Amino acid sequence: MTERFGHYIDGAFVAPATDEYFASTNPATLDTLYEAAAGTAPDIDRAVRSARAAFEGHAWSRLTATARGHLLRKLGDLIGEHADELALQESLDNGKLLREMRGQMRALPEYYYYYAGLADKVQGSQIPATNLDILNYTQREPLGVVGAIVPWNSPLTLTTSKIAPALAAGNTVVVKPSEHTSRSTLRLAQLATEAGFPDGVFNVVTGFGAAAGAPLVDHPLLAKISFTGSTATGSRIAATAAARFIGCTLELGGKSPNIVFDDANVENAAMGVIAGIYAAGGQTCIAGSRVFAHKAVYDELLERVTARAQSIVIGDPLAAETELGPLSFGDQLDKVASYVELGASEGATVHSGGGRPQLELPGYFYEPTVLTDVTNDMRVVREEIFGPVAAILPFESEDELVGLANDTEYGLAAGIWTNQLARAHRLARRLDAGTIWVNTYRAMSPMSPRQGFKSSGVGIEHGLESMHEYTRLKSVWINTDEGPVADPFVMRG
Ligand code: NAI
Numbered sequence: 292m293t294e295r296f297g298h299y300i301d302g303a304f305v306a307p308a309t310d311e312y313f314a315s316t317n318p319a320t321l322d323t324l325y326e327a328a329a330g331t332a333p334d335i336d337r338a339v340r341s342a343r344a345a346f347e348g349h350a351w352s353r354l355t356a357t358a359r360g361h362l363l364r365k366l367g368d369l370i371g372e373h374a375d376e377l378a379l380q381e382s383l384d385n386g387k388l389l390r391e392m393r394g395q396m397r398a399l400p401e402y403y404y405y406y407a408g409l410a411d412k413v414q415g416s417q418i419p420a421t422n423l424d425i426l427n428y429t430q431r432e433p434l435g436v437v438g439a440i441v442p443w444n445s446p447l448t449l450t451t452s453k454i455a456p457a458l459a460a461g462n463t464v465v466v467k468p469s470e471h472t473s474r475s476t477l478r479l480a481q482l483a484t485e486a487g488f489p490d491g492v493f494n495v496v497t498g499f500g501a502a503a504g505a506p507l508v509d510h511p512l513l514a515k516i517s518f519t520g521s522t523a524t525g526s527r528i529a530a531t532a533a534a535r536f537i538g539c540t541l542e543l544g545g546k547s548p549n550i551v552f553d554d555a556n557v558e559n560a561a562m563g564v565i566a567g568i569y570a571a572g573g574q575t576c577i578a579g580s581r582v583f584a585h586k587a588v589y590d591e592l593l594e595r596v597t598a599r600a601q602s603i604v605i606g607d608p609l610a611a612e613t614e615l616g617p618l619s620f621g622d623q624l625d626k627v628a629s630y631v632e633l634g635a636s637e638g639a640t641v642h643s644g645g646g647r648p649q650l651e652l653p654g655y656f657y658e659p660t661v662l663t664d665v666t667n668d669m670r671v672v673r674e675e676i677f678g679p680v681a682a683i684l685p686f687e688s689e690d691e692l693v694g695l696a697n698d699t700e701y702g703l704a705a706g707i708w709t710n711q712l713a714r715a716h717r718l719a720r721r722l723d724a725g726t727i728w729v730n731t732y733r734a735m736s737p738m739s740p741r742q743g744f745k746s747s748g749v750g751i752e753h754g755l756e757s758m759h760e761y762t763r764l765k766s767v768w769i770n771t772d773e774g775p776v777a778d779p780f781v782m783r784g
C-alpha cells in the first residue's frame with residue numbers, strides 16, 4: 292500500500308480536515324511514491340494558530356537567542372546524519388541527480404550553523420539624543436508567525452534560506468512545500484522536533500497553491516510571507532501581502548546572462564555555460580539561459596557547448612553516471628517542449644537537441660538543447676523556460692553587450708567569463724543583477740547575501756542582512772529626568 296503522510300502541526304502528524312490526499316510521482320519512472328495530505332484553509336488555520344501559540348508560549352519566547360542557536364545547531368547535526376536519506380527523498384520526488392541532492396543536503400548543516408551563530412548577534416543600538424536626559428535605544432524583535440512557500444526544484448535548500456533565519460530571530464514558521472515535493476520537508480519537521488524545537492514552532496501543511504498556499508498568505512495571524520517560485524505567483528502573493536501590510540521576501544524567476552568575452556578561457560567558459568543551463572536540467576532560478584558570446588569566440592564556444600551537450604548522459608537520476616535526469620513533472624516537460632517549438636516558429640534554429648531522448652525509462656526526459664539565430668526580442672530569450680534550453684547570442688562590443696544583457700525583465704544573476712581584471716569589475720558594476728559571478732557560475736553560500744533585482748524579487752536571502760527580513764525594529768525612549776514636565780503642548784526631543 293502507498294505510504295501516506297498527514298500535515299505536521301504542533302509537533303505531530305495530523306490528518307487533513309478534508310481527509311483528502313494526493314499522490315506524488317517519481318518523474319523518472321512515473322511510479323507513485325507516496326500520498327500527502329491535500330491541505331485547505333482549515334489546516335492552514337490550525338497550523339498558523341499552533342505557530343502563534345508557540346510564538347507566545349514560554350517554551351519558545353523565553354529561550355535566549357543563544358539557546359535558539361543551540362537548537363539550530365542540533366538540527367544542522369541531525370540533517371547531516373540524515374543527509375543521504377533526505378537526498379534520496381528529494382531525488383525521487385523531483386528527478387534531480389542523487390549526487391546533486393546529496394551535495395545540497397551535505398552542505399545544508401552549514402546554513403543552520405551559520406544562522407545558529409547569528410542568532411545572538413542580532414542587536415539594537417543606543418541612539419544619540421538631542422536631550423541628554425533621554426535614553427533612546429533600539430531593539431530587534433521577531434515578527435511572529437512566518438509563512439514559507441517553496442517550490443520543488445531544491446526543496447530543503449530553498450526552505451532553509453527562509454526558516455533558518457526566521458527561527459534564529461525567534462519567529463515560528465508554517466511551511467507550505469510544493470505539491471511536487473512534500474516528503475523531505477515533512478521529514479525536516481520531524482527532525483526539528485527531535486532536535487528539541489518546542490511543538491508548534493515548525494509546522495508543515497502540504498497541498499496545492501490555490502487550496503493551501505493562498506489561505507496561508509491570507510491568514511490574519513500571519514506576520515510575514517517568504518516565497519520562492521514563479522514571478523506570476525510571487526506578484527499575486529505580494530499584492531495580498533500589501534493589502535494586509537505584512538512584509539514579503541520574494542525570490543522569483545530569472546533569465547540570467549552568461550557572458551563569454553574574447554579574452555576568456557573558452558574551454559572553462561564552455562563548462563560554465565554547461566553548468567549554468569544543463570546542471571539541474573536548467574530547473575533553477577539562476578539558470579544561465581541567455582548565453583552571450585563575443586563574435587571572435589562564438590564559433591568555438593558554440594562547438595564546445597554543443598559537443599558537451601550532445602555527450603550528456605541522460606537517464607536515471609539515482610545512477611552515478613547520469614548527468615541529466617527528467618524534468619520534474621509533466622507540465623514542466625510540456626512547457627519546455629512548447630517553448631522550443633515556439634522558438635523555431637519565431638525563427639530560431641534548434642542547433643542541437645530539441646526533442647525527447649530514446650530511453651528505457653518512461654519519465655519526463657528532454658534533451659539538452661541549444662538554440663541559435665535568436666534575437667533579444669524573441670519570447671524564448673525573454674521568458675523563463677526553466678529547462679535545459681540555452682539561447683546563444685553573439686555580440687561585438689561591450690556597450691552593445693551591456694545593453695542586451697540588461698534588456699530583460701529579470702535581474703537575478705549574471706556570469707562573466709573574462710581574463711581582464713578591469714573589464715570584470717566594470718561589468719560587475721554595469722550589469723543589472725543581484726549576483727555576479729566572474730569565471731564561475733552557480734556558486735552559493737549562506738554567508739553571501741542575494742537579492743533579485745527588477746522582477747526577480749524583493750528582499751534579501753542569506754548573509755547578515757537576511758536576519759533583518761525576519762525582525763522588526765523598535766525604538767525605546769526613556770526619560771531619566773524625574774523633574775516636572777515643562778510645556779506639555781510642544782513636541783519633545
Ligand atoms: P509556482 O510559483 O506556482 O509554485 C511555487 C509554490 O507556490 C508552490 O509551493 C505552489 O504550491 C505555491 N503556489 C502556487 N500558487 C499559489 C498561490 N496562488 N498562493 C500561494 N501559493 C501558491 O510555480 P510552479 O507551478 O511550481 O512552476 C511553474 C513555473 O514557475 C516553472 O516552470 C518555472 O518557470 C517557475 N518557477 C520558478 C522558480 C524559481 O526559483 N525561479 C521555482 C519554481 C518555479
Ligand code: MG
Binds near residue numbers: 318384
Ligand atoms: Mg514528484
